[in-house]
Amino acid sequence: MVRPLGLPFDPIERAGQTWEERFGPAAAMRAATSVFRVQQILLARFDEVLRPLELTFARYEVLVLLTFSRTGELPLKVIGSRLMVHPTSVTNAIDRLVAAGYVDRRPNPADGRGVLAGITRAGRDVVERGTRALTELDFGLGELGDRELETLFDVLRRVRLGAGDVSGAEN
Amino acid sequence: MVRPLGLPFDPIERAGQTWEERFGPAAAMRAATSVFRVQQILLARFDEVLRPLELTFARYEVLVLLTFSRTGELPLKVIGSRLMVHPTSVTNAIDRLVAAGYVDRRPNPADGRGVLAGITRAGRDVVERGTRALTELDFGLGELGDRELETLFDVLRRVRLGAGDVSGAEN
Numbered sequence: 107m108v109r110p111l112g113l114p115f116d117p118i119e120r121a122g123q124t125w126e127e128r129f130g131p132a133a134a135m136r137a138a139t140s141v142f143r144v145q146q147i148l149l150a151r152f153d154e155v156l157r158p159l160e161l162t163f164a165r166y167e168v169l170v171l172l173t174f175s176r177t178g179e180l181p182l183k184v185i186g187s188r189l190m191v192h193p194t195s196v197t198n199a200i201d202r203l204v205a206a207g208y209v210d211r212r213p214n215p216a217d218g219r220g221v222l223a224g225i226t227r228a229g230r231d232v233v234e235r236g237t238r239a240l241t242e243l244d245f246g247l248g249e250l251g252d253r254e255l256e257t258l259f260d261v262l263r264r265v266r267l268g269a270g271d272v273s274g275a276e277n
Numbered sequence: 278m279v280r281p282l283g284l285p286f287d288p289i290e291r292a293g294q295t296w297e298e299r300f301g302p303a304a305a306m307r308a309a310t311s312v313f314r315v316q317q318i319l320l321a322r323f324d325e326v327l328r329p330l331e332l333t334f335a336r337y338e339v340l341v342l343l344t345f346s347r348t349g350e351l352p353l354k355v356i357g358s359r360l361m362v363h364p365t366s367v368t369n370a371i372d373r374l375v376a377a378g379y380v381d382r383r384p385n386p387a388d389g390r391g392v393l394a395g396i397t398r399a400g401r402d403v404v405e406r407g408t409r410a411l412t413e414l415d416f417g418l419g420e421l422g423d424r425e426l427e428t429l430f431d432v433l434r435r436v437r438l439g440a441g442d443v444s445g446a447e448n
């Protein structure tokens with residue numbers, strides 16, 4: 107669990123008040139700071155329930171993506187692009203997953219310098235257990251009802267689209 | 278700027294669809310994944326406009342907090358608790374700020390083992406420039422209007438309160 111701050115006041119509210127006195131409107135600052143804090147809270151919650159499975163959330167995401175692929179195998183560069191993370195982070199996650207026996211790695215016959223990662227039987231088992239743990243945890247968002255979850259997704263989607271995450275016609 | 282993914286589909290929507298087929302309701306997963314992605318986008322946007330000032334967002338936050346204090350000085354442990362970050366991260370940020378000439382460090386006379394960080398004149402100047410840059414950037418949330426910013430803050434606040442960020446009577 108993330109360490110409860112247990113402050114006698116809301117640190118973001120307080121920063122917002124001071125900001126308004128000093129600099130002007132604080133709505134964007136308060137919202138952005140909240141995104142940072144909640145990301146921290148969620149990560150701590152996820153890692154806590156995944157730790158007994160010897161997984162971090164980042165590595166769990168890689169395994170889920172592999173189970174979603176038809177063959178259970180994906181090129182490392184596809185994993186990076188789907189999970190929106192840096193190639194170095196993907197390589198690091200794959201190294202740890204290989205060491206844990208959850209993933210196998212082999213050269214990609216379709217790409218001379220490329221590498222394929224494939225999920226193992228043990229990997230499929232641990233994904234199921236991780237998914238159960240995260241689902242029971244409501245993905246760290248148990249404080250929110252269905253409408254709030256939709257609202258959160260919709261508002262954040264505008265930022266994601268603005269950053270160019272999607273170039274397709276559906277955007 | 279964060280590298281635009283430019284995918285022909287929304288990767289979180291797609292993951293949500295597959296999730297629903299395989300595991301069930303995906304609203305919490307989609308919202309949580311969106312928080313992670315937007316945090317990444319905001320961090321990239323902030324660091325981009327702060328880089329010319331030789332600041333990261335984490336170090337900018339430390340400087341802002343110091344300008345908010347009456348004397349321009351704060352104990353390192355107070356900085357960590359207000360910014361909701363680990364003591365090691367605070368020490369690291371202070372080291373870099375001292376090296377850049379934005380902060381001075383001295384033993385805390387009121388706490389035998391404690392350390393005080395104080396903002397310098399150059400630190401106050403760079404905070405002003407950083408604040409101008411971030412304000413012009415709408416804190417990375419230019420895609421959102423005032424009502425959406427409020428909604429985002431309010432929804433995320435429920436998660437922060439649920440995590441025990443505030444223990445006071447106002448909670």
